[in-house]
Amino acid sequence: MLLLLGPAVSPGHGGCSEVDSMTEAVAGDGFLLGCISCKRREEVSAWCTVDWHFKPQGGEEFRQIFHYDHPSADVLHAHFSDRLTWRGTQSTDIQVGAIYIHNVTFNDTGTYRCTFHRTLELEPPQYVMVEKEVELTVVSEPNRELTAVISEIMMYVLIVLLQLWLIVVLVYCYKKISTEHEAREARRALKAQNELLESKDNCDGVQLE
Numbered sequence: 001m002l003l004l005l006g007p008a009v010s011p012g013h014g015g016c017s018e019v020d021s022m023t024e025a026v027a028g029d030g031f032l033l034g035c036i037s038c039k040r041r042e043e044v045s046a047w048c049t050v051d052w053h054f055k056p057q058g059g060e061e062f063r064q065i066f067h068y069d070h071p072s073a074d075v076l077h078a079h080f081s082d083r084l085t086w087r088g089t090q091s092t093d094i095q096v097g098a099i100y101i102h103n104v105t106f107n108d109t110g111t112y113r114c115t116f117h118r119t120l121e122l123e124p125p126q127y128v129m130v131e132k133e134v135e136l137t138v139v140s141e142p143n144r145e146l147t148a149v150i151s152e153i154m155m156y157v158l159i160v161l162l163q164l165w166l167i168v169v170l171v172y173c174y175k176k177i178s179t180e181h182e183a184r185e186a187r188r189a190l191k192a193q194n195e196l197l198e199s200k201d202n203c204d205g206v207q208l209e
Helices: 146-204
Strands: 001-003 024-026 031-033 046-056 063-067 071-074 085-086 099-100 111-121 126-139
Touching: 031 126, 063 085, 071 085
Parallel strands: 024 126
Antiparallel strands: 001 126, 031 099, 046 063, 046 111, 063 071, 085 099, 111 126
């Protein structure tokens, strides 16, 4: 959800890219909850704070778990005590509002909402609020993506095909060498036979005195 108060702000140009967060975490590991809100006009300075809320799976209400107001980062819920770390922009002009969850548990499954409260330093100042949600699922083991499985299968198929092709080439070369060897032996035998016949003919022409 995007809420603009004041005149509309024109789109800007820059390197900021709003990439979606990953949505699957492994229990016992760490996980980065991504949240990016690019400013509409990067040439305009801004002051921003970020809040994170969490609604557990099956829950009905969001509860605030984190607040960042540079340079202060505060964990606001006992469930995440000592387990949340700020991984976003290290300034008051925040565009990356990511947080890192240490030692993920199955109870961390649910919906996370990050909210940017941004004031653009214009005349008059403009207030922008941006909300983004991440549906997080916690699993015991990482699920292998279908593309990775297909790639691995294709790799094994390619290896088998290459081995079969190598066997065919070796058989072909063996037969070719064997045929050439037999032909060479046949030529030698024929040559020897011809020489023997010529020697016999010479002997037939000799007259005994």
